[in-house]
Amino acid sequence: MEEKVMQLMRRGVITCSEETNLQEVAQIMVANSISYCVVTNPDNEVKGTISTRSFLKGFMMDPEKTKARDILLPYTFTITPGSSLKEAVGLMSKKKIEHLIVVSDRPGSKAILGLLHAEDLIAKMVKD
Amino acid sequence: MEEPVRICDLMHKGVIFCYPDDNLKEIAKMMHLNHLRAVVVLHESGEVWGLISYMELIPYYGENLERFRAEEAMRVYQIKIDPQWPIEKAIDLMIKGKFEHLIIVDPHAGMKTPIGILSSYDIVRYVSKIKIGHFDYMLKLASDPESS
Numbered sequence: 001m002e003e004k005v006m007q008l009m010r011r012g013v014i015t016c017s018e019e020t021n022l023q024e025v026a027q028i029m030v031a032n033s034i035s036y037c038v039v040t041n042p043d044n045e046v047k048g049t050i051s052t053r054s055f056l057k058g059f060m061m062d063p064e065k066t067k068a069r070d071i072l073l074p075y076t077f078t079i080t081p082g083s084s085l086k087e088a089v090g091l092m093s094k095k096k097i098e099h100l101i102v103v104s105d106r107p108g109s110k111a112i113l114g115l116l117h118a119e120d121l122i123a124k125m126v127k128d
Numbered sequence: 129m130e131e132p133v134r135i136c137d138l139m140h141k142g143v144i145f146c147y148p149d150d151n152l153k154e155i156a157k158m159m160h161l162n163h164l165r166a167v168v169v170l171h172e173s174g175e176v177w178g179l180i181s182y183m184e185l186i187p188y189y190g191e192n193l194e195r196f197r198a199e200e201a202m203r204v205y206q207i208k209i210d211p212q213w214p215i216e217k218a219i220d221l222m223i224k225g226k227f228e229h230l231i232i233v234d235p236h237a238g239m240k241t242p243i244g245i246l247s248s249y250d251i252v253r254y255v256s257k258i259k260i261g262h263f264d265y266m267l268k269l270a271s272d273p274e275s276s
Contacts, residue, residue: 027258035165052247052251060216086189
């Protein structure tokens with residue numbers, strides 16, 4: 001049987017607002033041992049993500065004055081819980097991204113359900 | 129005046145490595161158990177040959193990992209990074225080469241002997257200004273009703 005994203009995804013995501021400053025985003029990531037932070041607007045819609053790579057571009061900026069919205073990567077790649085893991089792997093490899101945001105597949109819903117991270121795929125590969 | 133930050137100030141000292149003949153199952157296990165985002169592939173002479181990160185491993189999802197060797201999956205690594213370089217130079221290289229990790233080599237050895245790794249996560253840690261070992265203290269402060 002084909003394996004689905006829902007079998008491996010992390011439920012829920014760690015988020016920050018567009019107004020969160022760079023130093024606070026870094027603190028959220030380090031304190032939670034994560035390599036991403038999802039940026040949302042007040043309506044809880046995804047505006048983008050901040051990855052460790054975003055900090056390379058933001059290094060020369062003042063971390064207390066620079067906001068998440070200044071360095072976020074607009075997020076266009078999402079996946080649904082019912083998508084196959086093979087499809088997710090293909091997307092991650094092609095776009096060279098370590099994580100995919102999992103969104104609801106209900107029409108009109110923009111709810112973020114969780115995240116699929118490359119680390120979870122590696123854990124599964126070790127067990128198989 | 130603030131001292132300029134050098135690569136050696138932020139890098140992880142020491143590297144976890146594998147050999148080109150090691151199979152991908154062993155490498156994936158090593159990364160999973162040690163929470164590593166990358167391992168260095170060393171030639172038997174001790175010289176840096178390549179790097180395997182999540183991005184090199186996930187295309188093998190669903191395959192029998194024992195059938196593939198590190199040499200087949202690794203990203204060949206050819207740049208030589210000196211630990212004394214300013215951090216800005218390393219960041220510039222990471223952006224241009226789309227690297228998440230830089231392998232730092234011993235500048236005094238003739239061959240490329242690895243002495244550490246600088247990852248983009250080290251930059252995040254630097255920006256956060258949280259020192260290693262301070263998390264428990266922070267969590268204690270957050271949960272301690274007397275601290276508020």
